[in-house]
Amino acid sequence: MTSSSMAKTLVKTFLKAPHSLKTKIQAKQLHAQFLKTQPYSPSSTSILISIYANFNLLQHSLLLFNSLNSPPLLAWKSIIKCYSSSGLFANSLTCFVKMRSFGIHPDHSMFPFVIKACVFLKNLRLGESIHGCIIRLGLDFDLFTGNALLNMYAKFQSLQLKGGSKGFAFNVFDGMPKSDELCGRLTQERAKSVIGLDSVTKVLEMMPQRDVVSYNTVIAGNAQNGLYEEALRMVREMGSANMKPDSFTLSSVLPIFAEYVDVMKGKEIHGYAIRHLFDSDFYIGSSLIDMYANCARIEDSCRVFSLLPKRDDISWNSIIAACVQNGVFDEGLKLFRRMLTAKVKPRDVTFSSIMPACAYLTTLHLGKQLHGYIIRGGFDDNVFIASSLVDMYAKCGNIKAAGWIFDQMEHHDMVSWTAIIMGHALHGHGHDALSLFKHMEKDGVKPNYVSYIAVFTACSHAGLMDEAWRFFNGMSQNHGIKPGLEHYAAMADLLGRAGKLNEAYEFISRMHIAPTGSIWSTLLSACRVHKNLELGEKVAKEIFKVDPENVGAYVLMSNMYAASRRWKEAAKMRIFMKKKGIRKEPACSWIEVKNTVHTFISGDKSHPLYDRIFQALKDLLEQIEREGYIPDTNEDFHDVDEEQKKYLLFSHSERLALAFGILSTPAGTTIRITKNIRVCVDCHTAIKLISKVVQREIIVRDNSRFHHFKDGKCSCRDYW
DNA sequence: GTAGGGTTAG
Numbered sequence: 001m002t003s004s005s006m007a008k009t010l011v012k013t014f015l016k017a018p019h020s021l022k023t024k025i026q027a028k029q030l031h032a033q034f035l036k037t038q039p040y041s042p043s044s045t046s047i048l049i050s051i052y053a054n055f056n057l058l059q060h061s062l063l064l065f066n067s068l069n070s071p072p073l074l075a076w077k078s079i080i081k082c083y084s085s086s087g088l089f090a091n092s093l094t095c096f097v098k099m100r101s102f103g104i105h106p107d108h109s110m111f112p113f114v115i116k117a118c119v120f121l122k123n124l125r126l127g128e129s130i131h132g133c134i135i136r137l138g139l140d141f142d143l144f145t146g147n148a149l150l151n152m153y154a155k156f157q158s159l160q161l162k163g164g165s166k167g168f169a170f171n172v173f174d175g176m177p178k179s180d181e182l183c184g185r186l187t188q189e190r191a192k193s194v195i196g197l198d199s200v201t202k203v204l205e206m207m208p209q210r211d212v213v214s215y216n217t218v219i220a221g222n223a224q225n226g227l228y229e230e231a232l233r234m235v236r237e238m239g240s241a242n243m244k245p246d247s248f249t250l251s252s253v254l255p256i257f258a259e260y261v262d263v264m265k266g267k268e269i270h271g272y273a274i275r276h277l278f279d280s281d282f283y284i285g286s287s288l289i290d291m292y293a294n295c296a297r298i299e300d301s302c303r304v305f306s307l308l309p310k311r312d313d314i315s316w317n318s319i320i321a322a323c324v325q326n327g328v329f330d331e332g333l334k335l336f337r338r339m340l341t342a343k344v345k346p347r348d349v350t351f352s353s354i355m356p357a358c359a360y361l362t363t364l365h366l367g368k369q370l371h372g373y374i375i376r377g378g379f380d381d382n383v384f385i386a387s388s389l390v391d392m393y394a395k396c397g398n399i400k401a402a403g404w405i406f407d408q409m410e411h412h413d414m415v416s417w418t419a420i421i422m423g424h425a426l427h428g429h430g431h432d433a434l435s436l437f438k439h440m441e442k443d444g445v446k447p448n449y450v451s452y453i454a455v456f457t458a459c460s461h462a463g464l465m466d467e468a469w470r471f472f473n474g475m476s477q478n479h480g481i482k483p484g485l486e487h488y489a490a491m492a493d494l495l496g497r498a499g500k501l502n503e504a505y506e507f508i509s510r511m512h513i514a515p516t517g518s519i520w521s522t523l524l525s526a527c528r529v530h531k532n533l534e535l536g537e538k539v540a541k542e543i544f545k546v547d548p549e550n551v552g553a554y555v556l557m558s559n560m561y562a563a564s565r566r567w568k569e570a571a572k573m574r575i576f577m578k579k580k581g582i583r584k585e586p587a588c589s590w591i592e593v594k595n596t597v598h599t600f601i602s603g604d605k606s607h608p609l610y611d612r613i614f615q616a617l618k619d620l621l622e623q624i625e626r627e628g629y630i631p632d633t634n635e636d637f638h639d640v641d642e643e644q645k646k647y648l649l650f651s652h653s654e655r656l657a658l659a660f661g662i663l664s665t666p667a668g669t670t671i672r673i674t675k676n677i678r679v680c681v682d683c684h685t686a687i688k689l690i691s692k693v694v695q696r697e698i699i700v701r702d703n704s705r706f707h708h709f710k711d712g713k714c715s716c717r718d719y720w
Numbered sequence: 721g722t723a724g725g726g727t728t729a730g
Contacts, residue, residue: 112721147721154722216722223723251723286724317725327730352726387727418728450729457729486729 027051046074053078058086070102077110089117093126106133108142115148124156131199146207147214153199154221210241216248228256247278254287258294266291270304280309286318293322302331313344321353329357333366346373348382355388362674362701364396365595383409387416394423397672397699397706414445422454427706428716430462449481456490461705463719465494482512489519496526497719501535517547524553528560536560551582589653589675593664600656603648609660616659617650624689627712632682649682654700658687662694670697678702678720688712 031048045064052060061082065075076099083092096114099106106114111134118127131149134140140149200221207214215238222231235245235253245253250273257266270288273279279288285308292300305311305319316339323332336354339346351374358367371389379385386409393402406412406420417440424433437455440447447455452475459468472491475481483491488511495504504523508515520543527536536557543553558573577583587602600607607613621629631649649655654675661671679687679702691698692712700707708715 116721144721149721151722211721213722218722220723246722248723255724281723283724288724290725312724314725319725321725347725349726354726356727382726384727389727391728413727415728420728422728448728453729 027055027057042068042070042072042075046072046078049075050078053082053085056082056085058082058088073104073107076104077107080110081113084113084117087120089120092117093121093123096130100133105137106139108139108145111139111142111145112148115145115152119152119155122156127152127156140203140206141208143207143209143211143214146203147211147217149203150200150214150217150221153203154217154224157200157221158224212238212243212246212249215241215243216246216252219249220252223252223256228259231256244276245272246276247273247281247284250278251281251283251287254284254291258287258291261295263292263295263297266295279304279307282308282310282312282315285311286314289315289318289322293318293325296326298322298326298328301326311342311344313347313350316342316344317347317349317353320350324353324357327360329361332357346377348379348385351379352382352384352388355385355392359388359392359395361597362396362590362672363592363597364398364672365592367392367396381410383411383413383416387413387419390416390423391419394419394426395701397701399423399427399429399706412440412443412445414440414448414451417445418447418451418454421451422457425454425458425461426701426704427708428461428720430458430464430467433458433462434464434467447479447481449484452481452483453486453490456487460490460493460497461716461720463494463497465498468494485513485516485519488513488515489522492519493522493526496523497529499526499530501526501530501532505535505539515542515546517543517550517553520546521550521552521556524556528556528563531560531563533560533564549580549582551577551584554582555584585676587653587675587677589657589673591657591661591671591673593661598657598660600653600660602653602656603651604653604656607656607660609663612663613656613659616663617655620659620662620690620693621650623693624686627689627693629686629689632685649680649686652680652683654679654683655686658690658698662696667694668696670699672699673701675700675702678704679707684714684718684720688714 030051045068049061049064052064061079065071065079068075071079076095080092080095080099083089083095092113096106096110096117111130114130115127118124118130131140131152134145134149139145200218204210204214204218215234219231219234219238222228222234231252235249238245238249250269254266254269257263257269266288269291270279273281273284273288278284285304288304289301292298292304301319301322305315308315316335320332320335320339323329323335332354336346336350339350351370355367355370358364358370367389374380374385374389380389386405389405390402393399393405402420402423406416409416417436421433421436421440424430424436433454437447437451437458440451452471455471456468458464459471468491472483472487475483475487488508492504492508495501495507501523504526508519508523511519520539524536524539524543527533527539540553540557543550547553554573554577558570558577561567561570561573588599590597590599592598598607605614654673657673658671661673665671679700684707687698687700687707687709689712691709698709700709705716705720707720
């Protein structure tokens with residue numbers, strides 16, 4: 001046997017061996033053998049390049065490739081593939097174009113890589129040119145090439161739907177030598193008829209054969225483009241073509257049932273996955289977590305997560321997002337910590353998922369820690385993260401920081417605008433919020449449903465009635481957004497608080513959607529403030545019609561009866577509540593001191609420092625009484641004597657938290673308190689005066705907004 | 721050659 005044929009035999013044996021048996025070292029040994037027998041002939045070098053390319057050894061492949069004067073097809077193919085697998089897609093395409101300029105015809109096995117590169121670089125025109133080239137060469141009947149094309153058009157369709165870029169112009173099709181053997185009028189006509197944005201269907205129709213990958217690709221494409229029914233139809237068609245859905249199919253189908261909030265169908269898929277042993281798959285795992293979370297079945301999400309034999313970063317991100325989106329914030333934070341302990345690196349998605357937990361729980365110290373992590377990780381220019389930071393700082397009471405983050409953002413999208421508008425709205429900066437909204441419109445960013453909630457929140461917290469009417473009447477006209485429950489609620493709230501109770505009643509009665517108990521409740525609390533018991537009773541009836549278990553309504557009615565000294569009716573309401581087993585949520589305030597959250601419940605004496613807190617409150621009371629404070633006992637409605645009422649006011653949770661805050665922080669420190677229900681009028685007056693006597697800024701967040709107390713005044717100007 | 725996770729409200 002000649003040395004050259006020996007080398008060829010060696011290569012053949014090598015290539016035929018199962019991949020698991022091949023090692024990089026063996027490849028290098030083969031290279032040495034080759035050098036001895038067949039030094040640097042173009043064909044032997046190409047074989048070596050292809051072996052190195054198989055191991056993804058780009059440097060080795062390149063070194064050999066560059067030694068060739070006119071590389072043959074195999075060499076080009078290997079380099080293009082190697083570039084593509086290394087993620088160097090631009091190089092891969094440049095190489096392809098260069099090869100064409102050498103007059104070399106590509107073969108079918110090279111196109112999947114080249115097409116993938118076009119997808120990655122989001123270059124549709126180049127992709128279409130290459131498709132033209134494929135048709136001219138008559139290679140569009142190749143299954144792998146066809147699948148790659150399907151994927152390309154599907155991806156570009158979703159890119160177009162999301163308004164993505166079309167990439168730079170780069171036209172191989174026009175530049176192709178006209179002497180191509182297969183370049184005839186027929187193929188040119190075909191190219192014209194196939195290439196276009198609706199090409200997924202056309203490519204699919206022309207494919208002489210389809211396999212599971214073809215179906216999966218089209219199903220995924222439809223699912224990602226929101227064509228859910230079409231995707232499901234394809235799954236059925238796949239079944240009739242005797243192809244079984246695999247893990248790829250399932251992970252495209254699960255998000256559809258998540259979107260449909262159809263937990264029964266989702267469970268069916270879960271069952272199928274278990275029967276076919278796909279349930280240990282990463283992809284299926286995170287799709288299942290997400291599907292259950294979307295269907296408000298967070299326990300099932302957690303179960304899927306705990307049963308996963310292996311987890312990657314996306315599994316962690318999925319379960320964290322699932323918890324936070326379902327309001328299980330503590331669990332979300334716990335899992336985030338576990339993720340760090342498990343040495344799984346958090347990514348941009350992790351931060352934008354976890355940040356709302358800090359915003360909701362008002363844990364500013366944690367939010368700041370995460371912000372530090374974000375800056376160190378270089379994630380701070382990510383628009384999702386920046387928006388979540390704006391929101392977190394605003395909700396934690398630091399609207400200035402929220403503004404800085406917002407101003408630093410290079411590009412503002414609708415969500416970031418909405419977050420900053422809502423921030424100002426919650427802090428009672430109504431005019432700032434509205435001018436930001438106008439700025440957003442001027443910037444050409446279209447508001448959505450949520451943006452208008454922010455606008456109305458701004459109007460309602462600042463008492464901007466006329467502006468609110470203008471926006472209410474303009475929202476469907478200017479932006480095609482129909483007012484929903486939240487928008488109606490804000491309008492009803494504004495009318496009610498302005499004392500236009502009957503107008504509010506008419507407004508709610510004429511809503512184009514059925515009013516809920518909570519909308520009527522807005523009016524009921526206005527009735528209480530404006531002491532209109534008669535209308536209150538009428539409104540309460542409406543509430544109990546749609547929501548017989550509405551705790552707030554019972555409490556409000558009982559309080560209203562008490563305020564008019566109709567104790568019997570007040571007691572009746574409370575007895576009714578007891579019978580029905582409805583319990584009023586206890587008032588609760590919390591304050592963060594030295595990274596620890598301290599919780600206070602109204603009247604609770606269990607805090608270890610209670611005696612000192614009580615003494616501090618007594619001292620503060622004396623001081624503010626000197627400033628003219630008179631307890632407003634109207635606010636507390638128990639059927640008890642005046643002295644006791646004074647004591648009950650005294651033990652409101654926000655006052656306990658405040659006294660504790662004053663005791664445990666250095667003079668001059670801003671105090672931030674969060675409360676689960678609204679601050680009462682008496683506490684509001686007291687805290688205003690306390691801010692003056694202790695010379696501190698006090699920020700209280702209740703369940704609907706912020707109050708900034710300073711020098712005896714509040715940012716809400718007593719309108720809240 | 722094909723698949724999964726994110727920000728604003730509630």
